[in-house]
Amino acid sequence: MQYLCLVYADEARLAAMSQREIDALIDETNANNEELRSSGHLLLAQALEQVDGAVTVRVRDGRLSATAGPFAETVEQLGGFLLIEARDLNEAIRIAGRIPSARVGSVEVRPVIDLSRERSPR
Amino acid sequence: MSDGDAAGPRERIERLYRSESRQVLATLIRLLGDFDLAEEALQDAFTAALEQWPRDGTPANPRAWLISTGRFKAIDRLRRRARFDAMLGELAARLDDRAAPDPAEQDDLVLEDDRLRLIFTCCHPALPPDAQVAMTLREVCGLTTEEIAGAFLTGPPTVAQRIVRAKARIRAARIPYEVPPREELAGRLEPVLRVVYLVFTQGYAPASGEEVVRADLAEEAIRLGRLLVELLPEPEALGLLALMLLQDSRRAARTGAGGDLVLLEDQDRSRWDRGRIAEGTALLERAVSSGQVGPYTLQAAIAAAHAEAPTAAATDWDRIVGLYDLLARADPSPVVELNRAVAVAMRDGPAAGLALVDAILGRGQLEAYHLAHAARADLLRRLGRTAEARAAYRRALELARQEPERRFLKRRLDDLAGGG
Numbered sequence: 001m002q003y004l005c006l007v008y009a010d011e012a013r014l015a016a017m018s019q020r021e022i023d024a025l026i027d028e029t030n031a032n033n034e035e036l037r038s039s040g041h042l043l044l045a046q047a048l049e050q051v052d053g054a055v056t057v058r059v060r061d062g063r064l065s066a067t068a069g070p071f072a073e074t075v076e077q078l079g080g081f082l083l084i085e086a087r088d089l090n091e092a093i094r095i096a097g098r099i100p101s102a103r104v105g106s107v108e109v110r111p112v113i114d115l116s117r118e119r120s121p122r
Numbered sequence: 123m124s125d126g127d128a129a130g131p132r133e134r135i136e137r138l139y140r141s142e143s144r145q146v147l148a149t150l151i152r153l154l155g156d157f158d159l160a161e162e163a164l165q166d167a168f169t170a171a172l173e174q175w176p177r178d179g180t181p182a183n184p185r186a187w188l189i190s191t192g193r194f195k196a197i198d199r200l201r202r203r204a205r206f207d208a209m210l211g212e213l214a215a216r217l218d219d220r221a222a223p224d225p226a227e228q229d230d231l232v233l234e235d236d237r238l239r240l241i242f243t244c245c246h247p248a249l250p251p252d253a254q255v256a257m258t259l260r261e262v263c264g265l266t267t268e269e270i271a272g273a274f275l276t277g278p279p280t281v282a283q284r285i286v287r288a289k290a291r292i293r294a295a296r297i298p299y300e301v302p303p304r305e306e307l308a309g310r311l312e313p314v315l316r317v318v319y320l321v322f323t324q325g326y327a328p329a330s331g332e333e334v335v336r337a338d339l340a341e342e343a344i345r346l347g348r349l350l351v352e353l354l355p356e357p358e359a360l361g362l363l364a365l366m367l368l369q370d371s372r373r374a375a376r377t378g379a380g381g382d383l384v385l386l387e388d389q390d391r392s393r394w395d396r397g398r399i400a401e402g403t404a405l406l407e408r409a410v411s412s413g414q415v416g417p418y419t420l421q422a423a424i425a426a427a428h429a430e431a432p433t434a435a436a437t438d439w440d441r442i443v444g445l446y447d448l449l450a451r452a453d454p455s456p457v458v459e460l461n462r463a464v465a466v467a468m469r470d471g472p473a474a475g476l477a478l479v480d481a482i483l484g485r486g487q488l489e490a491y492h493l494a495h496a497a498r499a500d501l502l503r504r505l506g507r508t509a510e511a512r513a514a515y516r517r518a519l520e521l522a523r524q525e526p527e528r529r530f531l532k533r534r535l536d537d538l539a540g541g542g
Binding site: 001087088089090093094111113 | 294295296306
């Protein structure tokens with residue numbers, strides 16, 4: 001079963017880290033991803049630009065609107081994600097707990113839905 | 123026993139339902155991989171027992187009979203429904219293929235593990251806390267939705283909805299049916315202990331309503347605590363059971379005439395349950411000797427210090443303050459600080475305690491907690507600051523929701539009015 005691990009962290013706190021600390025966190029993240037990939041648990045992992053680089057897109061009445069934001073109102077912002085394959089939620093939680101950023105911020109674990117099973121039969 | 127003895131087969135099956143149904147359910151959930159299917163299978167198995175046992179005699183191992191009958195009935199049910207839903211047919215075939223549980227797997231150890239699996243699944247941290255409580259009382263204790271709703275002063279539909287959602291979440295997120303491995307146990311045991319203690323406090327000191335104690339709920343929590351200690355004798359599980367037994371030992375003395383609340387210092391100590399105190403103290407010693415002393419064990423040690431005092435005046439307040447110091451470090455909270463302040467007042471006098479209570483309230487903490495104002499009122503009363511004491515009692519009365527507590531606070535207010 002697939003789970004999406006959403007990695008949240010306080011951007012201000014990350015900005016306050018020294019380059020050496022950031023290098024260490026990146027090296028650890030790469031090593032952890034490599035390990036998860038070789039054990040078959042990692043499908044995709046990416047880090048994201050800061051939230052002030054985000055654009056929010058909506059379509060209402062056929063009209064597209066694109067606005068800057070969301071602006072960082074909450075304490076922690078989405079900073080990256082990992083799409084993983086795990087046997088069950090406990091294994092997913094175990095994997096999330098090994099993500100180095102979990103020590104700085106938090107990781108939200110979301111089970112992925114198989115939409116073809118959710119849809120009523122045609 | 124033959125079927126001809128005094129208790130008819132029907133009574134014996136009913137007794138068996140009370141003693142075995144949770145165990146059978148726990149195992150059926152593992153074998154069938156689904157809560158609802160297992161519950162239906164459990165009912166089917168007992169229905170079959172009511173039909174067959176009076177006719178054919180009671181099987182040698184009733185529990186094993188119920189488990190395998192329940193399993194076959196569930197597979198049958200799935201096959202019948204498969205006419206409408208092909209997926210259920212696949213599931214039935216898969217369950218049938220999985221070799222029937224071999225008798226060696228039916229030994230008590232594996233079955234007891236199923237009860238632990240059930241507890242850890244109901245108290246999984248991915249479920250909201252109120253759902254953890256509802257699931258534990260429903261699945262592990264076998265309480266009805268109405269009983270759970272009555273205990274927590276909500277409507278049965280609310281409880282039913284919590285349970286339905288929790289089961290859906292267990293399925294959708296694929297929460298496994300397992301006892302966490304050793305290295306994860308500490309973190310996973312915490313919510314389990316919290317649920318058990320919450321059930322206990324809801325029984326021992328309901329937050330609102332007419333009664334001082336709801337004995338059945340406290341009893342249920344103690345039963346859960348015993349089960350945990352039996353299956354998983356971790357230090358804090360021992361500490362929690364010790365705490366519940368020591369607090370519960372005062373149950374009879376805590377309620378006076380007309381259901382009124384009797385304070386610890388005014389209780390008739392001869393009415394304390396010595397058996398519970400002895401059992402709780404022994405468990406406390408086991409927990410302490412492990413070397414890992416957690417918050418429940420510390421609270422049990424405080425309860426034991428009260429239990430050992432022959433009179434209220436003989437209470438060892440110095441030791442109690444010391445234990446609260448440790449507790450404030452292990453599990454910092456304003457409520458712990460408040461209790462510590464009350465203990466300090468008993469040791470060093472009301473003025474010392476009042477300074478601490480005022481400091482806690484001054485930080486804006488516990489402003490809406492009636493017991494903080496009741497404690498403050500009591501200290502002011504003892505200092506002879508009557509007008510301030512009356513104002514604090516009135517504030518406590520505004521916030522209190524439990525009837526016996528409200529009557530107690532009103533009595534105190536009246537006494538102050540009379541005495542000037």
